């Protein structure tokens with residue numbers, strides 16, 4: 529088994545330099561002393577004290593907890609929002625990079641107004657049935673993030689997709705229609721970018737195929753969140769063979785994203801993903817190893833925080849087609 533789940537972020541395995549037990553990267557702040565046998569070590573890293581995890585007894589995780597200080601945030605008037613959006617839209621196509629064949633990074637692509645909508649949508653969905661939880665494995669180890677699946681459920685234990693979550697029977701919420709629109713625009717603009725960068729007259733669709741996503745994995749990383757190097761390869765044979773891309777939205781704090789042809793942190797390249805960036809990898813890059821090694825505290829746009837009260841950390845949505 530070498531799928532997305534098995535190796536993607538169990539606390540010890542994917543990192544060349546394992547996270548020390550007292551490191552803040554250990555889930556729930558880690559800590560503790562005693563035996564350091566490897567299984568013991570994993571369990572210690574992964575026990576999450578309820579007090580600072582943001583989880584209530586019902587395990588509801590609110591990515592935008594209500595403000596405590598009674599500050600009322602006034603939304604900017606609609607015309608100002610629209611003007612802002614038009615300016616952002618103009619710059620959209622200009623800040624794209626082809627990172628390698630089949631891999632495109634669209635910097636600052638999602639207008640702030642849409643980032644706000646995505647956060648609010650994810651917050652609402654995340655608080656309901658099928659919402660955020662901390663994924664883990666039968667042996668008690670947990671991933672360093674909270675997750676929610678839309679469309680289909682992905683199970684870290686089996687690396688399989690299904691229509692219900694095995695542990696509570698919840699059906700994953702649908703992918704909101706607005707998200708589809710952004711994905712289609714991002715693919716279209718990536719095609720234009722690929723054409724600009726290509727010396728010959730290539731059909732960009734062959735380099736980076738389009739998708740109609742039916743799965744979205746929403747991850748929330750708190751500031752010590754991480755995800756080990758892994759491949760996304762639990763989608764159907766056909767989807768993988770066709771190189772149908774993974775489309776990733778980053779919102780909130782910036783993060784170091786590593787990618788490469790091997791599961792080797794030293795050989796991997798790094799790119800910083802900031803709020804509003806869209807990263808797409810398909811075609812020859814569909815099976816790259818990738819992961820998140822660090823979230824940069826206090827780097828989220830102020831206006832986003834003011835308008836959503838997103839907790840410190842990073843929201844990431846990856847869309848796929850089964």
Ligand SMILES: O=C(O)CCC(=O)C(=O)O
Nearest residue numbers: 745747760776820844846
């Ligand atoms: O957070 C990210 O940028 C990557 C997420 C990811 O690799 C995954 O969900 O499989």
